[in-house]
Amino acid sequence: MLSALFFTWLFFTPATWETNFSEAKIDASKNHKFILLNFSGSDWCAPCIRLKKTIFESESFTTYASENLALVNADFPRQNKHKLSQDQKRINEDLAGKYNPDGKFPYTILMTANEKVLKQWEGLPSLTDKQFVDEIKQIVDANR
Secondary structure (H helix, E strand, O other), X not given: OHHHHHHHHHHOOOOOEEOOHHHHHHHHHHOOOEEEXXXXXXXXXXXXXXXXXXXXXXXXHXXXXXXXXXXXXXXXXXXXXXXXXXXXXXXXXXXXXXXXXXOOOOEEEEEOOOOOEEEEEEOOOOOOHHHHHHHHHHHHHHOO
């Protein structure tokens, strides 16, 4: 039993949200993945918090994302205890200027490694985690 858990851990890399868009582009290009960019207000935006808990932390999403997506979180927290570094704040603001100029939260974008936008979700999708993953799969499969 313990060895089975070890091998599962060894070969399964859980989906990890990055904060560096440039690194995510390199990962996506090198590993033939798509980029999922999410704009969130992690400590003040109720729909953002719900999206994270109901979809992004679900097993179906993390399983699919670990193999197929380079995940990027551009967070805009308001509380001092969650304050970002000046560099990270600038990076997130630059991403927002390019992909989310209207400041929508949550706002999620699926794109190719070359930054071709394939789909955008404004607000909390009215989908289950499995439906959300299925929608991404269909788009990814059509664009491979």
